[in-house]
Amino acid sequence: MMRGLFFLSLLLAVLGWASPDWLRWGAHPDEGFTRFVFELPLGTSYDTKVGGAVVRVSLGLETSEPATLRPGDAAVERVELTPAPEGTLVRFYLQPGASAKKPFVLEGPEGRFRLVIDVLHPEGGKAAAAPPPKSKPKAPVVVVDPGHGGPDPGAVGYVKEKAITLDIALRVKKILESKGIEVVLTRDGDYDLAPSYVKDFDERKRIDLDKRAKMTNGDRNLFVSVHVNSAERPARGIEVYYLGKTLDPRTLALAVAENGGGELGQRLTQKAESTAEAALADLIAQGNLQFSARLANEILEQLIARTGTINRGVHSAPFYVLRYARIPAVLVEVGFANHPTEGRLLARPDYRQRLAEGIAAGILKILGNGSYAASQR
Numbered sequence: 069m070m071r072g073l074f075f076l077s078l079l080l081a082v083l084g085w086a087s088p089d090w091l092r093w094g095a096h097p098d099e100g101f102t103r104f105v106f107e108l109p110l111g112t113s114y115d116t117k118v119g120g121a122v123v124r125v126s127l128g129l130e131t132s133e134p135a136t137l138r139p140g141d142a143a144v145e146r147v148e149l150t151p152a153p154e155g156t157l158v159r160f161y162l163q164p165g166a167s168a169k170k171p172f173v174l175e176g177p178e179g180r181f182r183l184v185i186d187v188l189h190p191e192g193g194k195a196a197a198a199p200p201p202k203s204k205p206k207a208p209v210v211v212v213d214p215g216h217g218g219p220d221p222g223a224v225g226y227v228k229e230k231a232i233t234l235d236i237a238l239r240v241k242k243i244l245e246s247k248g249i250e251v252v253l254t255r256d257g258d259y260d261l262a263p264s265y266v267k268d269f270d271e272r273k274r275i276d277l278d279k280r281a282k283m284t285n286g287d288r289n290l291f292v293s294v295h296v297n298s299a300e301r302p303a304r305g306i307e308v309y310y311l312g313k314t315l316d317p318r319t320l321a322l323a324v325a326e327n328g329g330g331e332l333g334q335r336l337t338q339k340a341e342s343t344a345e346a347a348l349a350d351l352i353a354q355g356n357l358q359f360s361a362r363l364a365n366e367i368l369e370q371l372i373a374r375t376g377t378i379n380r381g382v383h384s385a386p387f388y389v390l391r392y393a394r395i396p397a398v399l400v401e402v403g404f405a406n407h408p409t410e411g412r413l414l415a416r417p418d419y420r421q422r423l424a425e426g427i428a429a430g431i432l433k434i435l436g437n438g439s440y441a442a443s444q445r
């Protein structure tokens with residue numbers, strides 16, 4: 069037991085692992101298994117599904133943001149936490165040859181119960197444990213934010229914005245992962261990030277945007293929010309934004325719309341404006357905004373090269389989702405949902421693939437650029 073605890077704390081120290089306080093685990097190499105324990109408040113709903121190399125556990129429990137945990141364990145390669153409509157989805161991805169036993173429940177301390185999942189190591193624990201994570205250089209982590217979702221469809225025209233942004237984000241993830249880059253999505257399905265008990269649309273939107281904006285912090289290197297534009301008078305083309313103020317009424321109207329629209333949009337736009345204003349007096353924030361502008365230019369250039377559409381330029385605007393970023397962060401408007409030609413193009417998978425390739429290429433250019441490393445604090 070002592071040995072197990074020592075092993076676990078060593079791993080935690082190496083990984084700087086931050087798991088939620090309701091999930092713990094311990095490896096038992098001699099007995100050939102690792103035990104994962106959810107300690108949950110009584111009455112928390114749960115559902116488990118063991119299917120081949122993945123164990124899915126859905127919990128009626130709010131988690132603040134998606135996370136990937138790498139326990140460096142012989143049984144489990146990684147654990148992914150994702151917000152889901154019912155609360156939280158936890159997925160265990162098993163190591164090759166490992167197998168999960170049927171989950172069971174134990175009594176817990178006062179007011180809690182324990183949901184236990186034992187995962188057998190490959191070949192009863194005789195196989196070598198996973199290589200120590202320290203030996204691997206850390207891959208850059210890119211956050212991709214598919215705008216809107218759930219009750220908020222975003223712009224609606226020939227396409228629905230929330231579906232287009234998700235599809236493009238998933239494509240960007242696939243491309244970047246093939247290049248060895250880790251990608252965190254703010255959502256990977258049709259939902260928003262507000263807790264299910266919040267019913268008011270504006271309040272949901274506010275919480276949702278705030279959570280996305282806060283996902284720019286931690287161990288991440290770049291943030292890209294993907295959106296679809298809309299205009300009263302027919303317009304087409306691509307524009308990319310970084311955080312700042314604007315004097316252009318159309319840009320301001322766009323920021324208000326993307327910040328939730330109406331009174332909420334006005335309020336969140338003002339908050340983002342004051343952040344942008346404070347950045348003017350802060351050298352580090354200024355440096356980061358300059359980097360964001362470069363990321364915006366790279367992405368725009370790559371997008372125009374792949375689509376041949378109208379280049380509407382790089383601009384700064386008070387988008388709330390960019391507000392907390394201390395890493396290069398941009399918002400891409402990939403086209404207009406209500407333009408008769410562009411709206412129909414956005415409906416085509418091959419066009420969305422080109423957009424995803426353009427966004428990924430811009431990100432790769434910045435990540436591959438030596439000056440990127442120099443900008444890191």
Ligand SMILES: [Zn+2]
Pocket residue numbers: 215216222223229294295296326
């Ligand atoms: Zn949008």
